[in-house]
Amino acid sequence: MKQNQVLMLSWVGKLGASGGSKEVKLDDEKDPLIWCKDVERHAFGEFSYAVVQANEVVEDHSQVEVGQKATFVGVYDGHGGPEASRYICDHLFSHLIRIVKEKGVISSETLKNAVSATEEGFLKLVRMSCGIKPLMAAVGSCCLAGIISEGTLYVANLGDSRAVIGRLHRRKSNKIVAEQITEDHNACMDEIRQELKNNHPDDPHIVVKKQGVWRIKGIIQVSRSIGDAYLKKPEFALDSSFPRFYLREPIRRPILGNGPSLYNRELKPDDKFIVFASDGLWEHMTNQQVVEIVHNNPRSGIARRLIKLAINEAARKGKIKYEEVKRMEKGSRRGVHDDITVAVVFIDQQVNTNINEASMRGFANSTTKSSFSTL
Structure with a gap:
C-alpha cells in the first residue's frame, strides 16, 4: 500500500470510522458524483478543487478565477x-471586476460592493x-x-x-495550526x-428549536444570505398555500x-494554504483535522480526498x-451528506510567471479565459 494511502486510512480511523469503512481505498475508488481538478496552478502557487453532488439538482455552485496577479475563489451553497x-456564480465576479476597474484597487470595500450588487440583481x-x-x-x-492580491487575502462571507x-x-515548524x-x-x-x-426584541419566536436544531x-x-427575499422584504411574503415559508405576521424589518x-x-511566510469549503465539509470534520490532512498528504487530489473523508464520516x-x-443516486444521497465544495489554495513563496489566466466552475468541464484579463 502506498504511503499516502496509509496516511489517509489512518485519518479515517482518527475520524471515528469503524468496521468495513476502514477498507475504503479513498484515493483509488471512483465516485461518479464527484467532480474535481486535482491540482492546477495559480499566480502564487497551486490549488486543488472538488465538488460532490448529493441533491437531485446540485445546489452548490462555485468558481476559481486565476489571473496574472490575483486569484479569486467563490463557494456558493x-x-x-x-x-x-x-x-451568484454568474454575476459576482463580473461585478467585482467592474468595480475594481472603476475604483482602480482591489480591497475589502470593492468585494463588499460586488456582493451588494449581486444581492440587488438577484432580488430584481x-x-x-x-x-x-x-x-x-x-x-x-x-x-x-x-481574493488574493499583492500578498493580501480579502474575504467576504454570508452564511x-x-x-x-x-x-x-x-x-x-513541523506542526500545522488551523x-x-x-x-x-x-x-x-x-x-x-x-x-x-437583540435585533428583534418584539419577536419571541425569532429563533425556535425544532427537532434539536435552532432555526x-x-x-x-x-x-x-443572498436571496431568501421573503425574510427580507414584506413585498415577497408567501401566503398560506406555501406552509413551509408562511409567516403569520408580516415582517417589520429584515429578518x-x-x-x-x-x-x-x-x-x-508561515501561512501555507487556505481551505474554502461549504458547511457540508465542516459538519463532519474539525478545522484542525482538515488542515492536518492537507499538510500531511500530497497536494494533488487533496480537495477530493477531503470530500471522500467527509462522506466516509457521514x-x-x-x-x-x-x-x-x-x-x-443523487437525491437519495442527501439523507447521508450534503452537496460539498472544497477548494484548497496553496500559498508558495515564488510567483508563477506566465500563468494562463483561467476561469473554472464546479461541474463544468470546460475552462475559459478569466475576466481578470480585462484589468
Whole structure:
C-alpha cells in the first residue's frame, strides 16, 4: 500500500470510522458524483478543487478565477433551489471586476460592493419571476468569496461556509495550526441567536428549536444570505398555500442580513494554504483535522480526498458503509451528506510567471479565459 494511502486510512480511523469503512481505498475508488481538478496552478502557487453532488439538482455552485496577479475563489451553497447560487456564480465576479476597474484597487470595500450588487440583481430577478414562480422568494444561498492580491487575502462571507488558513506553528515548524478567518452565520451559534434576539426584541419566536436544531422563525439556520427575499422584504411574503415559508405576521424589518462579514489579512511566510469549503465539509470534520490532512498528504487530489473523508464520516454516523453511499443516486444521497465544495489554495513563496489566466466552475468541464484579463 502506498504511503499516502496509509496516511489517509489512518485519518479515517482518527475520524471515528469503524468496521468495513476502514477498507475504503479513498484515493483509488471512483465516485461518479464527484467532480474535481486535482491540482492546477495559480499566480502564487497551486490549488486543488472538488465538488460532490448529493441533491437531485446540485445546489452548490462555485468558481476559481486565476489571473496574472490575483486569484479569486467563490463557494456558493444554495438552499431552496439552485437559482441563487447559480446567479451568484454568474454575476459576482463580473461585478467585482467592474468595480475594481472603476475604483482602480482591489480591497475589502470593492468585494463588499460586488456582493451588494449581486444581492440587488438577484432580488430584481425574484421580483420579475414571482408572478409565475412565487417560490423564487424562498430561494437563497450562502456566499463565501476570497481574493488574493499583492500578498493580501480579502474575504467576504454570508452564511456558514468557511475559510480556514493552515499556518505553521511559530515555535514548532513541523506542526500545522488551523486558523478560522470567517464567522459562521448560523443559528446554532449562541452569539448569532443573541444577535437575532437583540435585533428583534418584539419577536419571541425569532429563533425556535425544532427537532434539536435552532432555526430562525423555525425555518432556516443561516442568519445572512443572498436571496431568501421573503425574510427580507414584506413585498415577497408567501401566503398560506406555501406552509413551509408562511409567516403569520408580516415582517417589520429584515429578518436575515444581506451584508457580508469582511476580513483581510496580509499573508505571512508561515501561512501555507487556505481551505474554502461549504458547511457540508465542516459538519463532519474539525478545522484542525482538515488542515492536518492537507499538510500531511500530497497536494494533488487533496480537495477530493477531503470530500471522500467527509462522506466516509457521514456514512459512519448513519451506520452504513462508504461503499453503499457511493452506489446511491443523487437525491437519495442527501439523507447521508450534503452537496460539498472544497477548494484548497496553496500559498508558495515564488510567483508563477506566465500563468494562463483561467476561469473554472464546479461541474463544468470546460475552462475559459478569466475576466481578470480585462484589468
